[in-house]
Amino acid sequence: MDAPRLDRIGTLWVVGCGNMGSALLTRWIACGVDPEHVVVIDPGAKDVPAGIRVVATAAEAGRAPDIVLLAIKPQLLAEVAPTLTAHFDNPLILSILAGARLATLGSLSLRVIRAMPNTPARIGEGTTVLCGGVPEDRGFAEALMATAGAVHWIDDESLFDAVTGVSGSGPAYVFRFIEALAAAATAAGLPAETAQALALETVTGAAALAALRESSPAELRKQVTSPNGTTAAGLAVLDGDGSLTALLAETVAAAAARSAELASAASPAIPGSSAGPAAG
Numbered sequence: 001m002d003a004p005r006l007d008r009i010g011t012l013w014v015v016g017c018g019n020m021g022s023a024l025l026t027r028w029i030a031c032g033v034d035p036e037h038v039v040v041i042d043p044g045a046k047d048v049p050a051g052i053r054v055v056a057t058a059a060e061a062g063r064a065p066d067i068v069l070l071a072i073k074p075q076l077l078a079e080v081a082p083t084l085t086a087h088f089d090n091p092l093i094l095s096i097l098a099g100a101r102l103a104t105l106g107s108l109s110l111r112v113i114r115a116m117p118n119t120p121a122r123i124g125e126g127t128t129v130l131c132g133g134v135p136e137d138r139g140f141a142e143a144l145m146a147t148a149g150a151v152h153w154i155d156d157e158s159l160f161d162a163v164t165g166v167s168g169s170g171p172a173y174v175f176r177f178i179e180a181l182a183a184a185a186t187a188a189g190l191p192a193e194t195a196q197a198l199a200l201e202t203v204t205g206a207a208a209l210a211a212l213r214e215s216s217p218a219e220l221r222k223q224v225t226s227p228n229g230t231t232a233a234g235l236a237v238l239d240g241d242g243s244l245t246a247l248l249a250e251t252v253a254a255a256a257a258r259s260a261e262l263a264s265a266a267s268p269a270i271p272g273s274s275a276g277p278a279a280g
């Protein structure tokens, strides 16, 4: 089967064009989606690619959408959903809302795919997990998200909270690590500019090396770590009492728990939604 063509997307509504919505839209335009086929619905849109019509409400959008990217905050879903459905004729909904479940989103359309992307999508270096949808829609959703980087499907939606805590939120953990490494470098006496450059270049260089997948991260770590050398001394602190592993496990668990809470907050409010409160 031929790969779905993004220039044949039909009418695309982007509902919420903030950090993540605009990252995806920027990528889609760069990869062949015609700006004339897109309407952004966002009363506060700031970062919209050139040539795209922006309106504040669905009532002003015109032609019914074939595809809808849902990229508002999950807490707004109950308020915004009824303003959208009045104009829908069973479009494909691609929802990136943390927590909002397929059962909840099913009241918007019979065709819903849940996605969890991350912000490196803007440069095509993201990773997205997809779930749900009917077979006829999956190829197109995958083609769209593949413009933003790697794509993975999961069958078990209950894993979405964990996915959100790992790859959805994950870029922030890495940025925080860069900040903390730069602060440590400054504390060790380096000028601020040098500290920031070394921290950033160390993370990007190490990630690029790992991304080649020629050696495992563990093997690459061993290649840096001379017996009884400097790295071993540093790692003994990071790994003392399993502290890094425990810290990250706690970090991901907290983010996943918040995703489950957001599911509970979003689910009862859409008329017709059958989703119950989040488990766990």
Ligand SMILES: NC(=O)C1=CN([C@@H]2O[C@H](COP(=O)(O)OP(=O)(O)OC[C@H]3O[C@@H](n4cnc5c(N)ncnc54)[C@H](O)[C@@H]3O)[C@@H](O)[C@H]2O)C=CC1
Pocket: 015, 016, 017, 018, 019, 020, 021, 041, 042, 043, 044, 045, 046, 056, 071, 072, 073, 074, 076, 080, 096, 097, 098, 116, 117, 118, 119, 168, 169
């Ligand atoms: N930021 C991230 O890294 C990721 C975010 N997400 C999800 O993406 C969604 C959006 O997150 P962000 O882009 O970070 O938030 P954001 O706050 O940057 O963007 C939300 C946008 O919604 C707009 N908006 C507010 N009221 C609206 C309305 N009534 N109708 C239409 N648009 C309205 C705002 O003006 C804003 O531009 C959330 O559901 C989040 O869970 C998912 C993966 C990663």
Ligand SMILES: O=C(O)[C@@H]1CCC=N1
Pocket: 098, 164, 168, 169
């Ligand atoms: O912080 C959040 O809730 C969103 C979901 C994943 C990344 N950002």
